Amino acid sequence: MTCSKIFSGDLPELTYNIIQYLRKDISTLYSCILVNRLWCRLAIPLLWEDPFSLSTQNYHYINTYLCFLNEDGKAKFNEYGINDNLLLSNTLFNYPSFIKYLDTFKISNSVEDWVITLEYKYNHILGKLAYRSLLIENEVNSHSFEVVLDMNFYYNSYFDDTIDLILQYPNLTYNIRGLTLSHVTLSENTIPFLKFLSSNYNSISSIVFKFPLYKIDINDYSLVENYLSPIIISQNNLKKISFGSFVNLYNPFLTLKNFNCSNTLNTITFYFIDFKNIISILQEVFDQLNVLESIHIIYCYSLNPDFVQQIIKVIKPFKLRSLFMNEIILNEHIESLLLLLQKFSGCLENLGFGCGKMGETIYYEQKQQLFEFIIKYCKKIRYFYSGIPYYYNNNNNSSILLRNLGQALPSRLEYLCLALSFITSDLEIFLKNSQNTFIKKLLISNKFEYTPEEDERDENTKILFFIKKYIIKKERIKYLAIVESDSNASTAPVELFFLKDEVNEYKLHNIIVQKYEDLYIDTFSYINNHTQC
Numbered sequence: 001m002t003c004s005k006i007f008s009g010d011l012p013e014l015t016y017n018i019i020q021y022l023r024k025d026i027s028t029l030y031s032c033i034l035v036n037r038l039w040c041r042l043a044i045p046l047l048w049e050d051p052f053s054l055s056t057q058n059y060h061y062i063n064t065y066l067c068f069l070n071e072d073g074k075a076k077f078n079e080y081g082i083n084d085n086l087l088l089s090n091t092l093f094n095y096p097s098f099i100k101y102l103d104t105f106k107i108s109n110s111v112e113d114w115v116i117t118l119e120y121k122y123n124h125i126l127g128k129l130a131y132r133s134l135l136i137e138n139e140v141n142s143h144s145f146e147v148v149l150d151m152n153f154y155y156n157s158y159f160d161d162t163i164d165l166i167l168q169y170p171n172l173t174y175n176i177r178g179l180t181l182s183h184v185t186l187s188e189n190t191i192p193f194l195k196f197l198s199s200n201y202n203s204i205s206s207i208v209f210k211f212p213l214y215k216i217d218i219n220d221y222s223l224v225e226n227y228l229s230p231i232i233i234s235q236n237n238l239k240k241i242s243f244g245s246f247v248n249l250y251n252p253f254l255t256l257k258n259f260n261c262s263n264t265l266n267t268i269t270f271y272f273i274d275f276k277n278i279i280s281i282l283q284e285v286f287d288q289l290n291v292l293e294s295i296h297i298i299y300c301y302s303l304n305p306d307f308v309q310q311i312i313k314v315i316k317p318f319k320l321r322s323l324f325m326n327e328i329i330l331n332e333h334i335e336s337l338l339l340l341l342q343k344f345s346g347c348l349e350n351l352g353f354g355c356g357k358m359g360e361t362i363y364y365e366q367k368q369q370l371f372e373f374i375i376k377y378c379k380k381i382r383y384f385y386s387g388i389p390y391y392y393n394n395n396n397n398s399s400i401l402l403r404n405l406g407q408a409l410p411s412r413l414e415y416l417c418l419a420l421s422f423i424t425s426d427l428e429i430f431l432k433n434s435q436n437t438f439i440k441k442l443l444i445s446n447k448f449e450y451t452p453e454e455d456e457r458d459e460n461t462k463i464l465f466f467i468k469k470y471i472i473k474k475e476r477i478k479y480l481a482i483v484e485s486d487s488n489a490s491t492a493p494v495e496l497f498f499l500k501d502e503v504n505e506y507k508l509h510n511i512i513v514q515k516y517e518d519l520y521i522d523t524f525s526y527i528n529n530h531t532q533c
Helices: 002-008 012-021 026-032 037-047 058-066 071-075 104-119 124-137 159-168 190-200 218-225 228-233 250-257 279-286 305-312 331-344 364-377 395-408 424-433 456-472 500-508 523-529
Strands: 101-103 145-150 176-182 206-210 240-244 267-271 294-298 319-325 350-353 383-387 412-420 438-448 477-486
Touching: 012 037, 026 037, 058 104, 058 124, 101 104, 104 124, 104 145, 124 159, 159 190, 190 218, 190 228, 206 228, 218 228, 228 250, 240 250, 240 523, 250 279, 267 523, 279 305, 294 523, 305 331, 319 331, 331 364, 350 523, 364 395, 383 395, 383 523, 395 412, 395 424, 424 456, 456 477, 456 500
Parallel strands: 101 145, 145 176, 176 206, 206 240, 240 267, 267 294, 294 319, 319 350, 350 383, 383 412, 412 438, 438 477
Antiparallel strands: none
């Protein structure tokens, strides 16, 4: 009875809560708009919050947005053959009003794709017109508006347009609550823009600073970093901050001690940070943050005993919710890392081992010791990633992982990515041991070492047999992606998504098979999207 009322629209508040729970589930939201008018009205705003982040043909949204231009705005497109026949005249919703996320890099890519579909080649002038029109004419007034500004002028042809528009039209981003400065590099507009941010916005609740991972002029880094501290200090309600790939984080990190941050900041994410530059002030800063709730450490460096001691000595309570390691685990570091895990084992939710750097030797014994400790004590893991360096084939590490991981998983896991090099018998053990775990998104990438004497097709068949035996019958996976490739590139990769008969069989059991690259979520994006302000 209750279910029928929900679908008929008799319980609108309950229906609203159900739809909100599906915010990130795009395919299900598309199904919801077909149920009835109420479900459609509730689902459409969620689908149009961030349309340019969708993985398939997101440039089609541009036609819809441009139809909301005034007559003068539309007239500018006439000379390119874009008229009322192409731009819709009637729409059911005011789609621009639903935008809550503005990622300039994704929009610029979509604009370029859109132009190419119209003219079969890229017209930069038309692209600039469309890009500027989208930003200027469709101003967003959402209270939770988030802006991602890609400042890499080497790859973003609209970098200067973005900065110019924001400087000319301050109301364009007046109500932003989340700000991401990605690939921060130096151009003639960078410094004026950073000064503008610190002077005009004081209610941003989430800030992400991401420098490029590749090396550029260190003087450019230092000059830009000097203007980040004023942005931090100017905020009255900063709750979440992320630092990525800094050369020297000392001054921006020390700024967190200011009065505003000390009473509002609850989440800090460190991404590819070398802690040796701030290890002397770690405890000092943390002890000034009165409401700090959690920190996330993603592929950072210098996770040595000095770092661990600083963290353990912090007086103010907080939780280490994410730990991803990507560097050599030295013998003298293993005990201190175990101490760190012991202190935070009850709250650690996101965990991963990266692939290391090219040319580095992975210390498997130390990694195994850490992993065995994690299996025994860390019982709240929701997101797990494990990878091996593909240039260094070693099945022993994968075997240890698969033979022990299944029995250590919680009853529900949001995301599990296994990028390994394994044999099917080890995969069967993992699948058998994890039968009581529901995994929302499971990704398996196997880099096997192929020899001509082996029949790789038979090996693939065995993998699919075990997947069906332990997963498909119990319907304990919602999204699945599997790809196998030869580590020597002697054979073509095989991906489950392209095996149509297999995909249809999974679909009958409510399991959605996707391409590996579409289902894959990089660690930083997952952490950033799942930590609320």
